[in-house]
Amino acid sequence: ILNSGCNNNVKGKVKGCEPRVLSLQNILSLILFLLPASALTTGIYMIFSTKPEMATQEVQPNETLTNLKAESDTLKTKLEDERAKLHDVELHQVAEKVDGLGQFIMKTRRTLKGHGNKVLCMDWCKDKRRIVSSSQDGKVIVWDAFTTNKEHAVTMPCTWVMACAYAPSGCAVACGGLDNKCSVYPLSLDKNENLAAKKKSVAMHTNYLSACSFTNSDMQILTSSGDGTCALWDVESGQLLQSFHGHAADVLCLDLAPSETGNTFVSGGCDKKANVWDMRSGQCIQSFETHESDINSVRYYPSGDAFASGSDDATCRLYDLRADREVAIYSKESIIFGASSVDFSLSGRLLFGGYNDYTINVWDVLKGTRVSILFGHENRVSTLRLSPDGTAFCSGSWDHTLRIWA
Amino acid sequence: MGGIPLSEISHTEKLPLLRNCGRCVETIMSSKMQSSNNTAHARRTVQQLRIEASIERIKVSKASADLMHYCGEHAKYDPLLMGIPASENPFKDKKPCTIL
Numbered sequence: 001i002l003n004s005g006c007n008n009n010v011k012g013k014v015k016g017c018e019p020r021v022l023s024l025q026n027i028l029s030l031i032l033f034l035l036p037a038s039a040l041t042t043g044i045y046m047i048f049s050t051k052p053e054m055a056t057q058e059v060q061p062n063e064t065l066t067n068l069k070a071e072s073d074t075l076k077t078k079l080e081d082e083r084a085k086l087h088d089v090e091l092h093q094v095a096e097k098v099d100g101l102g103q104f105i106m107k108t109r110r111t112l113k114g115h116g117n118k119v120l121c122m123d124w125c126k127d128k129r130r131i132v133s134s135s136q137d138g139k140v141i142v143w144d145a146f147t148t149n150k151e152h153a154v155t156m157p158c159t160w161v162m163a164c165a166y167a168p169s170g171c172a173v174a175c176g177g178l179d180n181k182c183s184v185y186p187l188s189l190d191k192n193e194n195l196a197a198k199k200k201s202v203a204m205h206t207n208y209l210s211a212c213s214f215t216n217s218d219m220q221i222l223t224s225s226g227d228g229t230c231a232l233w234d235v236e237s238g239q240l241l242q243s244f245h246g247h248a249a250d251v252l253c254l255d256l257a258p259s260e261t262g263n264t265f266v267s268g269g270c271d272k273k274a275n276v277w278d279m280r281s282g283q284c285i286q287s288f289e290t291h292e293s294d295i296n297s298v299r300y301y302p303s304g305d306a307f308a309s310g311s312d313d314a315t316c317r318l319y320d321l322r323a324d325r326e327v328a329i330y331s332k333e334s335i336i337f338g339a340s341s342v343d344f345s346l347s348g349r350l351l352f353g354g355y356n357d358y359t360i361n362v363w364d365v366l367k368g369t370r371v372s373i374l375f376g377h378e379n380r381v382s383t384l385r386l387s388p389d390g391t392a393f394c395s396g397s398w399d400h401t402l403r404i405w406a
Numbered sequence: 407m408g409g410i411p412l413s414e415i416s417h418t419e420k421l422p423l424l425r426n427c428g429r430c431v432e433t434i435m436s437s438k439m440q441s442s443n444n445t446a447h448a449r450r451t452v453q454q455l456r457i458e459a460s461i462e463r464i465k466v467s468k469a470s471a472d473l474m475h476y477c478g479e480h481a482k483y484d485p486l487l488m489g490i491p492a493s494e495n496p497f498k499d500k501k502p503c504t505i506l
Contacts (some may be wrong), residue, residue, distance in 0.1 A: 068448035075455035086465045094470040098478075106486070109497040129496070146496055246454070287458060303476045305469070323469035324461060347480035348473070349487050366474055391485045392497045406486070406497040 083325045091318070091327045095366035101349070104362060104372040109392065110404040112143050114150055119396035120177070121211075121383045125166045128388045132173045133402055134161035140175045142187065145387075145394065145404055154185055154195045163212040163223075174202070174221055176209035182223050184235055203233045210252045215279075216259055222279075224251035230267050232279060244277050246284040253297045258304045266307050268295030274309050274319065288319050290326045297341040297384075301365075302348045308365075310339030316353045318365065330363040332370060341383050346390030354381030354395050360405070376403055 117137035124131055130151070134140045138159045142152040158179035165174045167184075176182040182203035185195045203209065207226035214221055215232075220241065224230045230244040230251055249270035257264045263279040274295055276286040293312035300307045306320045306327070314335050318328040330351060337357035344351055344365070351363040358380055362372040379398035386393045392406035481487055485495065492498035 065444055065448055068445065068452055072448065072452050072455055075452065075459050079455065079459045082459065082463065086463050088465050089467045089470065091466070091470040091473065094467060095474060098474060101487075105489075109499070283457070284454060285457070286461065287454075301473070301476075302480070303473070305476075306473060320466070320469040320473070322464045322472075323466045324463045325466070327466060327469065327473075345484050345486045347477050347484035347487055349477045349481060349484065366477060386486075389485070390483075391490065391495050393486070404497050406495055 083323075086323060087325065091366065092368040095368075098366055100367070101364055101371050106362070106372065106374055106405045108376050108403045109406045110145060110148050112145070112148055112402040112404070113400070114141055114143075115139060115400045115402075117400060118379070118398040119382060119400060119402055120160065120162050121164045121175075122385060122394055122396045122402060123164055123166045123173075124385055124387050124394065125170045126168055126388055127170055128391070130166070130170065131394055131402065132164050132166050132175075133383075133396055134164035134175050134177070135400075136160050140164055140173065140185075142173065143402070145392075152187055152195060154199075156183075160208070163209050165212050165214055165221075167214050167218040168216065169218050172218060174212050174214065176203065176212060176223070178208050180205045180208060180225070182209050182212045182221060182233070184221070200235070200238070202235050202238050203231060204238075205229070205231070207250070210250065211254050213254060213256055215256060222254060222256065222265060224254045224267055226250040228269070230254055230265075230277065242279065242282045244275075244282055244284070246275055246277075246287070247271050247273060252294060255298050255300050255307065257300055258302060260304065262304075266298045266300065268298040268309055268311075270294045272311075274298055274307070276307075276321065286321060286324060288326060290317060291315070293338070296338065299342050299344060302344055302346065308342050308344065308351055310342040310353050312338035314338055314355075316342050316351060316363065318351075328365070328368050330361075330368060330370070335361065337380075340381055341385075341395075343384055343386045343393060345386065352384055352386070352393055354384040354397075356380040358397070358399075360384065360395060374405060377401070 115135040117135050119133055119135050122131055122133040129144055129146050131143045131145050136159055138156045138161060140154045140156060140161055141150050143150055158177055161175050161177040163176050172184050172186045174182055174184045181201050184200045184202055186198050202221055203223045205225035205227050209223055209225055211224045212221055219235050221233045221235055228247045228249060228251060231240055232242040234241055247269040251267050251269040254265055254267040264276055265279060266274055266276050268274045272289055272291045274288045275284045278285050291311040291313055295309050295311045297310040298307055305322055306318055308316055308318050310316045314337060315329050315331040316339050317326050320327045337355050339353045339355050341354040342351060349365055351365050353361045358377045360374040360381060361370050364371050377397040377399050381395050381397050383396040392404050394402055394404050396402045492500055
């Protein structure tokens, strides 16, 4: 049940179908791969010894799969060697000289009740008090977290609204899920106004929407989907500005780099990979594959130099972007359920992880140890985010509630 | 078509059946098209790996030191780490007044 990928352990979130048996396509590839290579090796090496830009020239008729695969294997080994050369020490060893953390007493300070089914996603407004949350029953609710009052409610035309996000201005929310779209709803001050009437469809994917996020303004939205791609959209026109291809399976999560560090974002998927993308070029600039199962959540470290991931393999991991490798694993033998969502505290010293065993584990990012375990939810924790000023964090769960912890 | 056998899905946690599972669509292709698609894919993989292999990296010791430095610099501004008094945290309840 532990690390069996998408098979035995039921995820309970919507995933694309993954071929588990050899399909016709797999068998054809296998046969072609095993065909005797009749390539002129010099021809192939001529192409690949030139700069990458030149590889778009005419395909040499004798370029074969086997040689390309050999080249790709060589490069993969080279990557591992380069990364290993710089692996001179472990993060937790360097962190031994840092003071340990004391006892943490964090309690549920507010419980937001009102959803009729599993809460799947939530996001904070920049005003540090409003929250938008979405649920399996198709409802998207905007709450005032201080008073626990509901300010707005929208019913989506689909169930399983897996993604929702607050616009930076606080004047709109975006959401989507099984409808394969991301729609933006401007929030009106008039409580009686029907929000659904002003809905604007922005993103169109060919499979479910798994995550969405506004960029620095209300004008652009970044989305990830079960169709294996991420995409950047212009909200006003609905136009696709950039698409990001590279994941081999459903993309489940994304996070934008903190604004000071430039135009990149990280995504995680069912292919166990976390990819870092350049938003302007659409290019995948770094890729990390050390998780043993689907990556459910990714979140940048506050400095932008690293990011954390939570996975169905029951671990959370820290990847440093400048060292280009995994630098910490947050796991315990007693934790056997997947981590569904992660977020850092303001200084980056604490990592909060929501797990499928209904708990929230708090980790010391530097030392790699667990500092606290929070109980309260009565079903799996599906989403978790720190408030914008770091005074609290909110968790959403399949038990239909959201909890604010501080 | 591949996929999780229905028998393996617990009755309490049924996954909604996807209506348009684009990635599962099998297309019958001629072997020539198949071969050129696989070659194109392999070529893209090689190009991608070249980009990734050529980036500049720093040592883990330096990266770790920087992470620690950031934590140290910002620790005092981290309310959850330092703990702030209930009076300053809008979510923590203020101490109730006792009327003697």
